Amino acid sequence: MMTHNPQVKINQVETLSDNWYTLRKYNFDYQLADESWETQEREAYDRGNGAAILLYNQAQKTVILTRQFRLPTYVNGNASGMLIEACAGLLDEDNPEDCIRRETEEETGYQVEDVEKVMEAYMSPGSVTEILYLFIAAYNKAMKIHEGGGVAEEHENIEVLELPFAAAYGMIQSGEIKDAKTIMLLQYLKLQGIF
Numbered sequence: 001m002m003t004h005n006p007q008v009k010i011n012q013v014e015t016l017s018d019n020w021y022t023l024r025k026y027n028f029d030y031q032l033a034d035e036s037w038e039t040q041e042r043e044a045y046d047r048g049n050g051a052a053i054l055l056y057n058q059a060q061k062t063v064i065l066t067r068q069f070r071l072p073t074y075v076n077g078n079a080s081g082m083l084i085e086a087c088a089g090l091l092d093e094d095n096p097e098d099c100i101r102r103e104t105e106e107e108t109g110y111q112v113e114d115v116e117k118v119m120e121a122y123m124s125p126g127s128v129t130e131i132l133y134l135f136i137a138a139y140n141k142a143m144k145i146h147e148g149g150g151v152a153e154e155h156e157n158i159e160v161l162e163l164p165f166a167a168a169y170g171m172i173q174s175g176e177i178k179d180a181k182t183i184m185l186l187q188y189l190k191l192q193g194i195f
Contacts, residue, residue: 109148
């Protein structure tokens, strides 16, 4: 959804691909600081908005992360293609809170009720339209209702990891965790003094 900015005039929108998600090319006029106008073209990939969550257990000093194959990382130098990350998913028709509760149960097997939204972020604003809603939630063993692993129909093959917070946080420095949303959520827990 575009909001009205008098310094932007959309001239033409062309759909380049509508296969998995939608890639559009925008031709627009943009008013510069000197009040002159410049015509620009940009492509924007619309995959919908998403939500991510980091589950934490204060008593155990642990967090729940996932590991799965991510093709874009594989084709861009990640030798195994495997990525350690916080549980996440697309909103589809849900609001962010309902989405993240559903994704948490599907991916991790934990059923959480009380989720706390901590921030919203554009993850790659130069080319992707997605806003990611970031959450945290406390978990305990009683909330585990199944093994997790994702939804077979969605071709998800997700490994659930329960790690000491200190070890997970150290994986940022070692480069074992390279996922932005996960780094942001681990940093958030650290800055808030959760542990």
